[in-house]
Amino acid sequence: MPELPEVQTVVNSLKSKIIELKFYKVELIWKRVIYNLDNEVFVNHILNKTILDVYRIGKFIVFKLDKGMMLCHLRMTGRLFINNGLPNNLKHISAYFHLNNDKFLIFEDIRKFGGFMYLNNIDIIKKKYGVDPTSKQFTLSWLRKNIKSRSRQMKHLLLDQSFISGLGNIYTDEIMWSIRVHPQTISNTLNNETISKLLKETKNILLESIKHHGTTIRDFKFDQMKTGRYKNKLKVYGREKLPCKRCKNTIIKTKVAGRGTYLCPACQSF
DNA sequence: TACTGTGTTAATAC
DNA sequence: AGTATTAACACAGT
Numbered sequence: 001m002p003e004l005p006e007v008q009t010v011v012n013s014l015k016s017k018i019i020e021l022k023f024y025k026v027e028l029i030w031k032r033v034i035y036n037l038d039n040e041v042f043v044n045h046i047l048n049k050t051i052l053d054v055y056r057i058g059k060f061i062v063f064k065l066d067k068g069m070m071l072c073h074l075r076m077t078g079r080l081f082i083n084n085g086l087p088n089n090l091k092h093i094s095a096y097f098h099l100n101n102d103k104f105l106i107f108e109d110i111r112k113f114g115g116f117m118y119l120n121n122i123d124i125i126k127k128k129y130g131v132d133p134t135s136k137q138f139t140l141s142w143l144r145k146n147i148k149s150r151s152r153q154m155k156h157l158l159l160d161q162s163f164i165s166g167l168g169n170i171y172t173d174e175i176m177w178s179i180r181v182h183p184q185t186i187s188n189t190l191n192n193e194t195i196s197k198l199l200k201e202t203k204n205i206l207l208e209s210i211k212h213h214g215t216t217i218r219d220f221k222f223d224q225m226k227t228g229r230y231k232n233k234l235k236v237y238g239r240e241k242l243p244c245k246r247c248k249n250t251i252i253k254t255k256v257a258g259r260g261t262y263l264c265p266a267c268q269s270f
Numbered sequence: 271t272a273c274t275g276t277g278t279t280a281a282t283a284c
Numbered sequence: 285a286g287t288a289t290t291a292a293c294a295c296a297g298t
Contacts, residue, residue, distance in 0.1 A: 001276055032293095059277080076276045077295085092295095111294050113277070152287065161278080168277070218297090219276095258289070260275070 002074040004133070004166030005209035006220050006228060007059050010080055013223035014061070014105075015054045017082045022050050022100045030094035033107070035073075036117045045118045046070050057122070058129045058165030071117045071125070072107070077219045078114030080107050110219065129165040133202050138164070143199050147187045154190070155183035156257040166206070170215055170237045173262050174205050177236040182270035183256045183263060208233065236262045 002010070026043045028034065034042045049065040056062065061080065063070040072080055078094075083104045086096065094112060097105040107114065119125070131137045150157060157163055158172045167175070176183045179197040181190070190198070214220060214228030217238065221227060231238075235245050239262060240253040249266035 003277095073277085075278075075293095110296070111276080113293065113295095150286085156288080159277090169275090 001076050001168055001170065001217070002059065002078065002214075002220055003168035003171050004056070004059065004206055005171070005230065006214035006222070007056050007061060007074065007166075008134075008210050009214045009228060010074070010222045011054055011056045011061055013226075014080065014082065017103075018051050018054060018063075018099070018105065020050065020052075022048055023097050023105075024048070024100045025098035026095070027098075028095045029090060030109070030112055032112070033094045033109075033115045034117070035115045036119075042116065042118050057125055058132065058161055059168075060125065062122070068118060068120045069122065071119060073114055073116075075109070075111065075113035075115075077110040078107065079109070079219075079221050080105065081222065081224050082106070083224065129161055130163040131165070133164050133166055133206060138199070138203070140196060140199050144192065144195050147190055147195055147198075150187045152187050153184045153257060154181055154187055155259070155261060157187050159257060159259070164202075167202075169259050169261075170217070170234070171202075171205060171209070173237045174235060175202050177262075177264060177268060178205065180267050180269075182268045183261055184270055236264065238262065 023046050026047060028039050045068060046065065049067060051063050052066060053064040059073060061072040074080065083106050086104060087093065092108050092110045093106060094109045095107045099105060131142065155172050155176060158167050158175065178201040179194060181194060209215060209230040212228060212230040212233060215230040215234065216227035217231060236251055239251045242251055244251055244264040244267060247264065247267050249264055251262055251264055254261050
């Protein structure tokens, strides 16, 4: 499931191949693939626009155009890649964009939850989404203040995109394990030392995962079917019934914030 | 056949 | 106001 490192990996894989190009033709196969506008209006906005930059905000891939911007969200199974031609089987292709170098930007999405937006400016997104954990704003003083002023289960809080933008189910479990905090711990009970660890480990885990091109459990692919290697580095996610890599106790799978949650009941005490 | 997982939003409840 | 819970979306996999 694409979270911050996976989205960054897709951005990195697209960037060198798409900058300076234009959308020559757009085909929206899945009719609900545009989140915020009528399909026709969306197409008219991006057609013949030059792509000036590609970057990430939270879990959004942003295509900066010479007027406005196009955002893509992969949700759970979205794959976005450049291809020389169209695939033979269009069954899971939600949309494709014919580029003016005769290649295609293809959006494949088995579950069809992913999609696109066109925006004139980024203010709406900036207002709605929280601090990016790889940005300069993600500091100890910010984290302390905002964790202690809330009374929420830690996993719930970390998953809240309006608080920190970019984390999902895999990395929240990894972060909680690495700082030895039970995911149901209430945020305002964390001490300063633990919050420091949270800051450091969040950055470490995300940057390390980006280095390994993210985590592929099942669906995540980038750049024509390449997979991320961070799965081999996961300490707790997906390790139900296996020994904890720290204390050898058995990892359990439970439900927190409505999500499947992996944890070590011995070193993440509650 | 029925259930699960997964990101996000909307609706609802406390 | 702040927080938690559930359903909905759509589909493959079990």
